[in-house]
Amino acid sequence: MIVSLGELIAGIRPLDEAAMRAAQARQDLLTKPRGSMGRLEALSLQLAGITRRCPPPVPARKAVLVFAGDHGVVAQGVSAYPQEVTPQMVANFLRGGAAINVLSRGAGARVVIVDAGVAAPMPPADGLVSGKIAPGTADMSLGPAMTREQAAAAIALGAGVARREIAAGLDLLACGDMGIGNTTAATAITAAFTGSSPLHLTGAGTGLTPAGVAHKAEVVERALALNRPDPADGLDVLAKVGGYEIGGICGAMLAAAAAGIPVVVDGFIATAGALVAAALAPDAVAYMIAGHRSAEPGHDAALAWLGLTPLLDLGMRVGEGTGAVLAMNLVEASARIINEMATFADAGVSEKAG
Amino acid sequence: MIVSLGELIAGIRPLDEAAMRAAQARQDLLTKPRGSMGRLEALSLQLAGITRRCPPPVPARKAVLVFAGDHGVVAQGVSAYPQEVTPQMVANFLRGGAAINVLSRGAGARVVIVDAGVAAPMPPADGLVSGKIAPGTADMSLGPAMTREQAAAAIALGAGVARREIAAGLDLLACGDMGIGNTTAATAITAAFTGSSPLHLTGAGTGLTPAGVAHKAEVVERALALNRPDPADGLDVLAKVGGYEIGGICGAMLAAAAAGIPVVVDGFIATAGALVAAALAPDAVAYMIAGHRSAEPGHDAALAWLGLTPLLDLGMRVGEGTGAVLAMNLVEASARIINEMATFADAGVSEKAG
Numbered sequence: 243m244i245v246s247l248g249e250l251i252a253g254i255r256p257l258d259e260a261a262m263r264a265a266q267a268r269q270d271l272l273t274k275p276r277g278s279m280g281r282l283e284a285l286s287l288q289l290a291g292i293t294r295r296c297p298p299p300v301p302a303r304k305a306v307l308v309f310a311g312d313h314g315v316v317a318q319g320v321s322a323y324p325q326e327v328t329p330q331m332v333a334n335f336l337r338g339g340a341a342i343n344v345l346s347r348g349a350g351a352r353v354v355i356v357d358a359g360v361a362a363p364m365p366p367a368d369g370l371v372s373g374k375i376a377p378g379t380a381d382m383s384l385g386p387a388m389t390r391e392q393a394a395a396a397i398a399l400g401a402g403v404a405r406r407e408i409a410a411g412l413d414l415l416a417c418g419d420m421g422i423g424n425t426t427a428a429t430a431i432t433a434a435f436t437g438s439s440p441l442h443l444t445g446a447g448t449g450l451t452p453a454g455v456a457h458k459a460e461v462v463e464r465a466l467a468l469n470r471p472d473p474a475d476g477l478d479v480l481a482k483v484g485g486y487e488i489g490g491i492c493g494a495m496l497a498a499a500a501a502g503i504p505v506v507v508d509g510f511i512a513t514a515g516a517l518v519a520a521a522l523a524p525d526a527v528a529y530m531i532a533g534h535r536s537a538e539p540g541h542d543a544a545l546a547w548l549g550l551t552p553l554l555d556l557g558m559r560v561g562e563g564t565g566a567v568l569a570m571n572l573v574e575a576s577a578r579i580i581n582e583m584a585t586f587a588d589a590g591v592s593e594k595a596g
Numbered sequence: 597m598i599v600s601l602g603e604l605i606a607g608i609r610p611l612d613e614a615a616m617r618a619a620q621a622r623q624d625l626l627t628k629p630r631g632s633m634g635r636l637e638a639l640s641l642q643l644a645g646i647t648r649r650c651p652p653p654v655p656a657r658k659a660v661l662v663f664a665g666d667h668g669v670v671a672q673g674v675s676a677y678p679q680e681v682t683p684q685m686v687a688n689f690l691r692g693g694a695a696i697n698v699l700s701r702g703a704g705a706r707v708v709i710v711d712a713g714v715a716a717p718m719p720p721a722d723g724l725v726s727g728k729i730a731p732g733t734a735d736m737s738l739g740p741a742m743t744r745e746q747a748a749a750a751i752a753l754g755a756g757v758a759r760r761e762i763a764a765g766l767d768l769l770a771c772g773d774m775g776i777g778n779t780t781a782a783t784a785i786t787a788a789f790t791g792s793s794p795l796h797l798t799g800a801g802t803g804l805t806p807a808g809v810a811h812k813a814e815v816v817e818r819a820l821a822l823n824r825p826d827p828a829d830g831l832d833v834l835a836k837v838g839g840y841e842i843g844g845i846c847g848a849m850l851a852a853a854a855a856g857i858p859v860v861v862d863g864f865i866a867t868a869g870a871l872v873a874a875a876l877a878p879d880a881v882a883y884m885i886a887g888h889r890s891a892e893p894g895h896d897a898a899l900a901w902l903g904l905t906p907l908l909d910l911g912m913r914v915g916e917g918t919g920a921v922l923a924m925n926l927v928e929a930s931a932r933i934i935n936e937m938a939t940f941a942d943a944g945v946s947e948k949a950g
Contacts, residue, residue, distance in 0.1 A: 273688055274695050275676070275802040279918075280891060280911025322629070322948045330945040334627055339938025341628050348925070350934050448629040449948055537634060554910065556926070557634025564633075571702070571925040572910070578702050584693025591684040594676045594803055 245401040245497070247394055247477075252524040253500035257291030261298075265290035268297060270362040271585040275594070281553065285531065285576035290530055292504045300577040301413035301504070304351035304570055306563040307403055307494050308335060308342060311359035311396075311486035312378030313423030314387065315465070320426045320458045322449040325378075328422050329362040335420070335562075336367050342418055342562035349570045351416065358396055359486025360421075375401040375486050382430065382465040386482045393481035396489025397496070397518075402532055404497035414570055415498045416533065417491040418563020420469030422448075425538060428514035430462045431482035432544045434471045435517045443540035445510075476521030484518065496522065499529035506573060508566035509536035509559065513544040520548055531573060534558060534565030599755040599851070601748055601831075605877040606642070606908060607854035611645030615652075619644035625939040629948070632934050635907065636912065639885065639930035646858045646883055654931040655767035658705035658924055660917040661757055661848050662689060662696055665713035665750075665840035666732030667777030668741065669819070674780045674812045676803040679732075682776050683716040689774070689916075690721050696772055696916035703924045705770065711759055712750055713840025714775075727753040736784065736819040740836045750843025750870075751850070758851035768924055769852045770887065771845040772917020773865040776802075779892060782868035784816045784837035786898045788825040789871045797894035799864075799913075830875030844867030850876065853883035854903035860927060862920035863890035863913065868897040874902055885927060888912060888919030 270276055277283060289298035310332050315326050334340045335355045338347075346353045356371040357364045361378035364370065375395050379387035388396075404415065421427075425447035433440045439584045444459035462483075469482035480489050492515040498505045499519075507516050507530050519526045532550035535541060537559040545552060553569045586593050619641045624630055631637060643652035664686050670679050688694045689709045692701075700707045710725040711718045715732035719729045729749050733741035739904065742744035742750075758769065775781075779801035787794045814821050816837075823836035834843050846869040852859045853873075861870050873880045881902055888908035889895060899906060940947050 250652070272695075273685065273693060274914050278802070278891075278912065278914045279695065282910060282912065324946055327946050330943065331627065334938055334943040334945060337938070337943070339627060339936075339943050341626075341633065341933060341937060342935040344932050345733070345929055347936070348929050448632070537632075552928075553910070556907070557637060558632065558636065559634070560632045561630050568926070568929055572908075572922070575702050576701055577921055578698050579695060582693075582698040583687055583695060584691070589684065589691070590676055590686040591688055591695050592681050 245398045247396055247397060248397035250401055250496045250500055254523050254525045256525055257528045258294040261294050261296045262287045262291040264296035265580060268580060269276045272583040273586055273589050273591050278418055282576040282579055285573060286580040289504060289577055292502055293500060297580045298577055299413060300581055302573055303411045304349060304413055304414045305354060305407050306342060306346055306351050306416040306418055306567050307354045307356060308418040308420060308563055309356045309358045309487035309490035310420040312361035312421055313380035313427055313485055314379045315383055315426050316423040317381050318383050318461045320461055321423045321447060323422050325361060325422050328360050328420060329364060331420050332360060332364060336369055340562060341560050341564050342522055345564050345567045349567045351567055351570060356408060356490055359400055359489040371403055379485055382483050383461050386469055387484055388481050390477055390481045393477050393489055393583060396486045400490035400493025401497040404494035408501050408503060412503055416506040416508060416563045416566035417512050418508050419487045419491060419561050421485055424485050424487060424511050426458055426462060427483060427488060428484040428511045429540050430465050431479055431514040431517055432540045433443060433466060434479045434483060435464060435473050436543050436547045438543045443543055445538040445540060476518045480518045488515045489582050492518040495519045499526040504531055505571050506531050506533040506566040508533055508563045509561055510538040510541040511561055513541060516548060517544055533569035599752045601751060603754055604854055606880045608684045610879055611882045612648040615644040615648050615650045616641045619652035619934060622934060626937040627940055627943050627945050631856055633933055636930040636933055639927060640934040643858060643931055646856055648856060651934045653717045653767060654935055655928055657765045658703060659708060659761050659766055660696060660700055660705050660772055660921050661708045661710060662772040662774060662917055663710045663712045663841035664774040666715035666775055667781055667839055668733045668735035669737055669780050670777040671735050672737050674815055675777050675801060676726045677776050679715060679776050680929055682714050682774060683718060685774050686714060686718060690723055694916060695914050695918050699918050699921045702730060703921045710760060710844055712753055712844040714941035725757055733839055736823060736837050737815050740823055741838055742835050742879040744831055744835045747831050747843055750840045751847035754844035754847025755851040758848035762855050762857060766857055767841055768927060769857055769865050770860040770862060770917045770920035771848050771866050772862050773841045773845060773915050775839055775841045778839050778841060778865050780812055780816060781837060781842060782840040782865045783894050784819050785833055785868040785871055786894045787816060787820060788833045788837060789827050790897050790901045792897045797897055799892040799894060823925040830872045834872045842869045846872040849873045857881055858885055860885050860887040860920040860923050862887055863915055864892040864895040865915055867895060869899055872900060887923030914946045
């Protein structure tokens, strides 16, 4: 399935305000003090706006798409783990032994793994979408990570995978990542869009020393100075300092928004994909729910740029979609509340005095 | 079943440190960067210590005990809702229409409602434990809310209900509350233990105006000045400024700790029960998991006093056990991670370089 970026973006509408107003009115009739469910009430309004229904359906069919890709910039020594870990972890996903598998079983979400650009050959396997754009990006500290055509292909790949899942039946989507070196790409993307200094945004990733973090920030600065990505052009930023898995995440988010399906955003890498999606289609942000706040320092800047507040703040920094899948339960709870609670009138409960 | 307080307290042991060390060692073998699951890792250690097993079992059997009681202090105009709402909401719980019912269905937790001291007569019903100590407390602004014997009876009631549930099969407990006026009692208890000023701790409860909040703080100050509860004597604090539902919660928490079962603490009222439990049996705190941070301002002071950090911070202020039940999913996730994830060796994944 070939997805054109223009067609994808054109399909994204603003949320349905009438459904959101109806959801607010319904919340105020339920047997609890007004506003007392906090974020869960706000979330139910967003779900109504996204699905254009009040009450919004309780999300039963859930999926997490985990996009994997490698990064040429690992040649600069920016990661605590060797590049061979990317295909090893993909194999771990396919056998069901990784954190994302465990949490997805708990959440009742199906897991789809996508090879968007793993450097090593990945044999076909059940549960693996073989969509390799190239065997890893080029080293962004020496030139663009990919061509503009490759960046567009990564977005189209993600959109195509998401559309296939939507066609199979989907109420709630999460996107995750695997790719040694990808916090370096996410840092560069976040710096390019927000204008924050890489020094301020760069973190330990999977476990760098302080000296390693300083070196990584310097590599990001070099890549930005050399490539000069244009923050007004999402595709340019993705091509110059991004990654194939980040492009895939961006495309899946755009496809979900176009189909009226809420997307739970994971940590720093997935949020970098969301930044690219927001640059391409600002209306897509309204379809996003920030699942958690990553321990990676750049994540806050990226979330703030999008205007998103995370549901969970548990000091997690695994990626893979883990924080997003963990937050799916809260999204489901918010929908259950607005669907299943009794009203004051139904229950014969007295309303607030005075 | 009659439960003696001394026997209950004597049964509470410190956590099993060997099981916690084994859990830490196991976490470090799993296919994720060390420490990258954040709070979920810490939680898995606590579960190992509580259950004295590594890995700790995934909690399958869950229950929330919702204790209801009325408060004589409502005569002072401290609540936005009339007292008749307490039995009306109990009836709503029994019909399954309240927030706690909806969230418990989502969490797979059974709901047990306990009449610990509702002012109105409560006809027997399926799912209702009739344990009324008295038809509401006395007005604590005019004298002690209850006698020392009544306070002990409330704790024994809660312990007895919890023990019955434990005998029926229980892996994870939450306690909730219903009682118009009970944020006033919780504020007084929190002030008594922490020494913070009622002015600092008092909030809007179910929806007071700012003038109403100021009046409520003044009523709490008066109750504390008149009754002089002794913070070194948990039973004295409960009797003088507490409530029957808060005593029930305290007793259930002590019984869970004695049985080696983790307890998810709900919001401000449940945490007031936890403060009484901690005063009676300091070792009980290690069995507690703070489910969420309530929007009620006194909750932070109570959590800090216990040294607990909440898992969720969603601006909720419903009570009933809702925040605790919502957090059960995270407790379950932490147990799944340590039980089900592959190790680096199992999965053939390379470990961190250097």
